[in-house]
Amino acid sequence: MVENLQDEKKTLTIVLTEGPYRSQYVEMAHNIAESALNKGYGVNLFLYMDATHIPKKNQNPHSFPNVGERMKHLIKKGAEVRACVRCATARGHACDRESYLKGVSITSVYDIPGWVRDSDKVITLSG
């Protein structure tokens, strides 16, 4: 049983490579992130490859939960979210500053080693 982390704040990093709606990986990442935040973890979410579609504004899925809205909620709760600039640029998200949700940073894969170094756990969700 995992206890709340009162004394020493631990950090979880999630590396996500899958895009929204086609698979359940995004929902799984959100659920894990939210649970970790609720237990007092610091949560980092690195969006790689198709996962860089997730923080796009104005998503309007008719049959699925809106992953953008869920991400907004996680950011509000304290999750740090960064997207790979190479992947985001390839998919047309990096050139327009308005295309992403507020609070999502477009950085580079060179942030991964820093986050790994500062993390107690690293989880990869990849199809």
Place this chain on the structure above:
Amino acid sequence: MNSVLIIVDKAPYGYEDTFSGFYVAIACLNRGMASDVLLVGDGIYAAIKDQEPVGSVNYPNVGELSYLIFPEGNIFVHLESMQDRGIVEDDLVEAAQIINDKELYDIIKSKTKKTAFIRI
């Protein structure tokens, strides 16, 4: 955590994943973090020598990228995956280090809680 093991099980060019996995390994090494790559299943095709993607798919040559990882990091190639696909040692880049199931077990076992396993 102080090291990473990048696990790649998809073929290069058919998926972006192989290139992107190598890219994470290179970034970690460049930031002073120990980093190895494990190629299993179709991922072993990333270690085939004399790849020529230029002029066809025009993706970066992942065989050449392996030399940005080796010798600082290891490129482990799973023997049983090679045998399943009829690939022999002479087919691989020099950077490749072939490992059997027992050696793979020992490598995984030797990794401590300080290693992040990143499957791309």
